[in-house]
Amino acid sequence: MKNLILLAIVFAVLVHPSHQLSRHEVLSKFVERRRSGVRSEAKEWVAPSISSEYSWKLNQYSQDGLQENDKITSLSGQPAGVTFAQYAGYVTVDAEAGRALFYYFAEATEDPSTKPLLLWLNGGPGCSSFGVGAMTELGPFRVQPDGKTLSKNPYAWNQVANTLFLESPAGVGFSYSNTTSDYQNGNDDNTARDAYTFLLNWFERFPQYKNRDFYITGESYAGFYVPELADTILKNKNSQTSFLNLKGVMIGNGIMNEETDDCGSIDYEWTHALISDEEYENLRCSSSPLSYTAHNTLSFGEIYFDGQIDPYNIYAPLCSSDSNLKWASSLSIDDTPTSGLDGFDPCSSDYVLTYLNTLEVQSALHANVTNLPYEWTECSGVLSYNINATTMFPIYQRMMAAGLRILVYSGDVDAVVPVTGTRYSINALKLPIVKAWYPWMNTELDVGGYSVIYKGLTFATVRGAGHEVPSYQPSRALTMTKSFLAGKPLPS
Numbered sequence: 103m104k105n106l107i108l109l110a111i112v113f114a115v116l117v118h119p120s121h122q123l124s125r126h127e128v129l130s131k132f133v134e135r136r137r138s139g140v141r142s143e144a145k146e147w148v149a150p151s152i153s154s155e156y157s158w159k160l161n162q163y164s165q166d167g168l169q170e171n172d173k174i175t176s177l178s179g180q181p182a183g184v185t186f187a188q189y190a191g192y193v194t195v196d197a198e199a200g201r202a203l204f205y206y207f208a209e210a211t212e213d214p215s216t217k218p219l220l221l222w223l224n225g226g227p228g229c230s231s232f233g234v235g236a237m238t239e240l241g242p243f244r245v246q247p248d249g250k251t252l253s254k255n256p257y258a259w260n261q262v263a264n265t266l267f268l269e270s271p272a273g274v275g276f277s278y279s280n281t282t283s284d285y286q287n288g289n290d291d292n293t294a295r296d297a298y299t300f301l302l303n304w305f306e307r308f309p310q311y312k313n314r315d316f317y318i319t320g321e322s323y324a325g326f327y328v329p330e331l332a333d334t335i336l337k338n339k340n341s342q343t344s345f346l347n348l349k350g351v352m353i354g355n356g357i358m359n360e361e362t363d364d365c366g367s368i369d370y371e372w373t374h375a376l377i378s379d380e381e382y383e384n385l386r387c388s389s390s391p392l393s394y395t396a397h398n399t400l401s402f403g404e405i406y407f408d409g410q411i412d413p414y415n416i417y418a419p420l421c422s423s424d425s426n427l428k429w430a431s432s433l434s435i436d437d438t439p440t441s442g443l444d445g446f447d448p449c450s451s452d453y454v455l456t457y458l459n460t461l462e463v464q465s466a467l468h469a470n471v472t473n474l475p476y477e478w479t480e481c482s483g484v485l486s487y488n489i490n491a492t493t494m495f496p497i498y499q500r501m502m503a504a505g506l507r508i509l510v511y512s513g514d515v516d517a518v519v520p521v522t523g524t525r526y527s528i529n530a531l532k533l534p535i536v537k538a539w540y541p542w543m544n545t546e547l548d549v550g551g552y553s554v555i556y557k558g559l560t561f562a563t564v565r566g567a568g569h570e571v572p573s574y575q576p577s578r579a580l581t582m583t584k585s586f587l588a589g590k591p592l593p594s
Contacts, residue, residue, distance in 0.1 A: 149330065152338055179252045190468050193205065195303075200280025214264050218316065218587055225325070228288075235321075238454060245450065247449070278474050305346070317350050321356060354511050355524070359495055363523040364387070367523050414568045415516060509559075512562075514567065540554075542594055550581055560592075
């Protein structure tokens with residue numbers, strides 16, 4: 103169960119409040135745990151039936167006046183000239199347990215009353231959609247190297263949509279529970295239920311967004327989060343919840359199905375010269391699960407510990423004290439990148455960690471830090487998570503049958519959830535091809551990647567992007583998002 107456990111451990115970083123593990127330390131812990139792992143039987147996820155709870159949850163959690171209370175006057179270190187509205191705060195999803203989820207919401211820079219609403223979910227399970235997604239990927243700002251000031255992200259997605267970032271489940275980022283056992287009970291069922299409850303109440307707090315075109319997006323383990331939340335919305339659709347006008351989903355470098363993800367990961371490692379021929383023969387999909395498990399530790403030893411390679415982008419530099427890639431000097435990114443790393447700073451997560459642990463910043467965000475038994479971290483050190491399913495194929499079939507717009511995209515230099523696994527998964531769905539493989543253009547002179555349009559689903563690669571596509575290729579990611587929201591094929 104390679105990729106699922108890899109993501110559960112690599113992303114759900116086992117951090118102590120005063121110590122955050124390096125990626126290599128996290129991978130070392132993954133190897134130790136993987137030695138006893140075995141591949142699971144295929145298991146389908148079943149969406150919970152919760153529409154009957156709708157009325158009492160609304161009565162329990164009054165939203166009167168909370169929208170104005172959540173409005174952000176100004177973020178600490180915010181650049182001049184910000185005209186769009188920002189909100190941040192908590193939505194209670196279980197009053198008895200004292201469980202509340204933190205959100206950050208940036209309205210569209212222009213015409214927010216007509217733009218769609220886009221929900222972003224980071225994966226892990228256990229990583230912050232605000233600190234990772236908003237602050238290092240697609241949000242309106244990036245944190246400067248000083249850890250105190252912000253700069254404008256010229257490729258922010260709130261140029262094309264109202265963007266909502268949810269820190270989920272409880273125990274991630276600023277989200278919390280007053281019942282500490284909740285942190286030990288993380289699983290897909292509870293995450294989907296809480297996210298759905300969050301949405302019902304958030305729309306009551308922001309009624310102007312009811313019936314707005316709504317899209318769910320995310321990456322990595324959100325390859326499970328996003329379809330599961332969409333499936334929950336579809337299953338519980340009734341007259342009371344009709345304002346949830348779900349139009350589509352967009353998933354980047356997301357897990358889909360255990361077996362095809364595993365096979366794709368092995369083939370990616372070998373075809374990109376990350377493992378030896380001998381190890382490939384031991385690992386390839388014709389091997390038994392026992393053989394696969396026994397040799398997996400050697401594979402990761404060959405790739406990461408000997409070579410000191412970042413698996414999230416196998417060609418990217420690692421953060422170091424003498425790194426000279428600073429956002430302060432990279433804001434001149436244009437629409438015709440000359441390299442695969444324009445605008446990318448490998449130390450950006452360090453700046454975010456400093457920024458979000460500043461009391462002035464937390465106050466501006468209305469973060470209830472007195473309820474947190476931990477400091478803010480990129481990925482949770484308190485959350486234990488149990489995976490409820492091994493495949494999303496049945497949910498994809500249901501989403502396509504419901505007519506949802508679906509875009510699955512892959513940064514092509516990610517070795518954590520690589521493009522090969524995603525392609526194997528899509529091929530396993532056996533969908534008719536509407537438009538065959540073609541290069542899509544970010545600008546007239548810049549190939550953004552490649553795309554195939556299937557009946558019910560579009561697949562796209564993003565050239566030169568790692569696991570977090572909007573971090574590595576922000577211009578190409580924005581072009582892709584514009585096309586998706588407009589319901590148009592990627593430009594050819």
